Amino acid sequence: MKILIAGAGLSGLHSAWRLKEAGHEVVVFDARDRVGGRTYSTPLANGVIVDHGALTIRSEDHALRGLCAELEIEMIGIGFPVGRWEVGLDEHHTVDEVSWLYEALGARAHARIANGDGDESLDAAFEAVVGQDYRTHPTYLNTTAALSVPLDRLSANGFVAQYFGSVWGSDEHAEDGAFDPGIVEHASRIHGGNQRPATELARRLGDAVRLGSPVVNVTQDADSVTFELADGSTVHGDGAIIALPLPLLRELKLGFALPLQMRRAIDTLVMGASAMANFALETPGRPECAAEPTEWWTACTWASASNELASESAVTAFFGTDPVIDRVLEGGPEVAQARVSAVLPGCTFPEAPDIVITDWRTEEWSRGSYPNWGVGWDPEMNEAFAQRVVGRVAISGADTSGAFVGGMEGAVKTGRIAATQLLEKLTP
Numbered sequence: 001m002k003i004l005i006a007g008a009g010l011s012g013l014h015s016a017w018r019l020k021e022a023g024h025e026v027v028v029f030d031a032r033d034r035v036g037g038r039t040y041s042t043p044l045a046n047g048v049i050v051d052h053g054a055l056t057i058r059s060e061d062h063a064l065r066g067l068c069a070e071l072e073i074e075m076i077g078i079g080f081p082v083g084r085w086e087v088g089l090d091e092h093h094t095v096d097e098v099s100w101l102y103e104a105l106g107a108r109a110h111a112r113i114a115n116g117d118g119d120e121s122l123d124a125a126f127e128a129v130v131g132q133d134y135r136t137h138p139t140y141l142n143t144t145a146a147l148s149v150p151l152d153r154l155s156a157n158g159f160v161a162q163y164f165g166s167v168w169g170s171d172e173h174a175e176d177g178a179f180d181p182g183i184v185e186h187a188s189r190i191h192g193g194n195q196r197p198a199t200e201l202a203r204r205l206g207d208a209v210r211l212g213s214p215v216v217n218v219t220q221d222a223d224s225v226t227f228e229l230a231d232g233s234t235v236h237g238d239g240a241i242i243a244l245p246l247p248l249l250r251e252l253k254l255g256f257a258l259p260l261q262m263r264r265a266i267d268t269l270v271m272g273a274s275a276m277a278n279f280a281l282e283t284p285g286r287p288e289c290a291a292e293p294t295e296w297w298t299a300c301t302w303a304s305a306s307n308e309l310a311s312e313s314a315v316t317a318f319f320g321t322d323p324v325i326d327r328v329l330e331g332g333p334e335v336a337q338a339r340v341s342a343v344l345p346g347c348t349f350p351e352a353p354d355i356v357i358t359d360w361r362t363e364e365w366s367r368g369s370y371p372n373w374g375v376g377w378d379p380e381m382n383e384a385f386a387q388r389v390v391g392r393v394a395i396s397g398a399d400t401s402g403a404f405v406g407g408m409e410g411a412v413k414t415g416r417i418a419a420t421q422l423l424e425k426l427t428p
Ligand SMILES: Cc1cc2nc3c(=O)[nH]c(=O)nc-3n(C[C@H](O)[C@H](O)[C@H](O)COP(=O)(O)OP(=O)(O)OC[C@H]3O[C@@H](n4cnc5c(N)ncnc54)[C@H](O)[C@@H]3O)c2cc1C
Pocket: 006, 007, 008, 009, 010, 011, 012, 029, 030, 031, 032, 034, 035, 036, 037, 038, 039, 052, 053, 054, 055, 056, 057, 213, 214, 215, 216, 243, 244, 245, 248, 252, 274, 275, 276, 360, 365, 366, 368, 369, 370, 396, 397, 398, 399, 406, 407, 408, 409, 411
């Protein structure tokens, strides 16, 4: 069979490779002039490879780790425990305090679901659990920065369902709401940069990957699928997979209806606003990560993606939500560097600044970083994409990955599931 794929991010490329392995012809179309989408790694002028998109790989990202092993791509520990960097800052809460708070949020969400009380905003849940001054609580600020969306727009129940027992170390999403901090392992990054799985998959797919080719319309009939590209040309296949970021999926013209549950899930997700800034260092810093205490944007220097034996000669800073990005980036790259320097005072920057800033809000083919569940989420939405195939077209991508929404793990998982389900559906 000939399968068309929209999107050469990690998800679309993973699907394509699985289908190719199964003996099918694939053609992958991407709007950009590169593969990898929201994984994007380039060297700074000083030669150090930095990531502008996805940063960390968690211990429980088994599908991604398995794919990297298959592709013979090495991982390196980042050098500090992700998710717990507040412990390093004296004025912030301890692990026990953070754990207590998340446990309380979880218990509240589960009680509300059990009582049939419906959803509430994550902001309201924090207020109920923390009390007065909750908006200056470090965990509130940390959560806002990490999700990159103001918490009054996000679902308290969806947050608990998505993150419980996940970001904090345990292998499984706890179903009974019990909070299990589990063991804390240092997260990983990929030697050579987190874009590498995508570039390696694209290398193996060869000229099946077509860059600079936005898909604008997808139609299907009983026997075939047609992609219309932005230049007006059309391509036909026996089946297709759509693996686009949420805003582009919403915008894509479809000549067929999506099931109501899928449409509701797509409408309920809220795309995050994040920006990343990478600054070259004069001398390598030891791996550490610190958060700015009022806005909780973070700055890290970590084990090197260029040379796993050394510390990195770069600082990566992550900013979440519109006002924080606007404030920190106001004044230009050198002012941002001075702000980072105040957060990581041990860093020495070169006289001639070597800085790359990526504001994902303005990236035409992502229009944001990653989504989270908005208010109105209900447990059925995690199952909205359990069956991904609609006729001859599978809907895929990290942003449609239910409990794993918005991460590289979700991209890899949905890529495999979409390919498997499509073959099951189309193979007599
Ligand atoms: C700043 C930032 C930090 C992040 N941090 C982490 C992290 O620490 N850990 C983690 O696991 N994840 C992180 N993520 C999320 C992770 O990068 C994504 O979830 C994952 O890479 C998405 O993969 P995907 O293939 O589903 O989508 P994408 O990577 O977005 O790929 C979709 C592709 O579709 C293309 N496209 C768009 N529209 C069209 C069209 N009309 N026609 C054809 N092609 C089109 C795009 O160019 C893109 O290449 C982060 C993301 C960002 C931006």
